[in-house]
Amino acid sequence: MRSNRWHITRDEGGLTLSRRLPAQFDVAAEAMLPAGDPMRLAHQIRQDMWxxxxxxxxxSPVVEVTAKGQGLRVRAGGQVMGRVPSNAAGLIADVLENPANRARWLRHAVRRRGATCLETGPNAKNAPEITAKIDMKDESVS
Structure with missing residues (x-):
């Protein structure tokens, strides 16, 4: 039976997502990303890295996300049981720097402030006028 449990270690500056505790980086690469939901971002990066x-x-993947200025510093990598290939850090860096990956991660990691739609919510500039008219003449109560 497979275990789908991930360890989430939170500290003042961010969080670390890992399969094993303590989280260990035998191989790693770093990147800076715009602000977003660190948990969503960590899971997306972990999936693509895997x-x-x-x-x-x-x-065993590990993703560490910490706040840095107006953005997030991401260190991705993990623990390797055995020899670490010389190109492993480069492969992780390729995942982190891929423009398509980054765009998808950031779309998924947008901080959601409420359940309202940006196009039709209360602060929308183009909010549609909604009116309802009920004709009670033909209604009867039994």
Whole structure:
């Protein structure tokens, strides 16, 4: 039976998402990203990193997200049971720097302030006028 449990370690500056405790970086790469939901961002990065490195025997992903200025510093990598290939850090950096990945991560990690739609919510500039008219003449009560 597979375990889908991930350890989330929070501290003052951010969070670390890892499969094992303590989180360990045998291989890592870093990148800066605009602000967003760190938890959503960490999970998205972990998924893409795993897709790229799943052939690396004994690899256990770790993603660390910390606030830095107006953005987030991401350190992604993980623990490797065995020899770490020389190109592993480069593969992780490729995942972090891929423009399509970054755009998808940021769309997913947008901080949601409420359940209202940006186009039709109370602060929308183009909010539609909604009116209802009820004709009670033909209604009867039994």
């Amino acid at each position: 897709r790229k490195l799943q052939g690396l025997r004994g690899f």
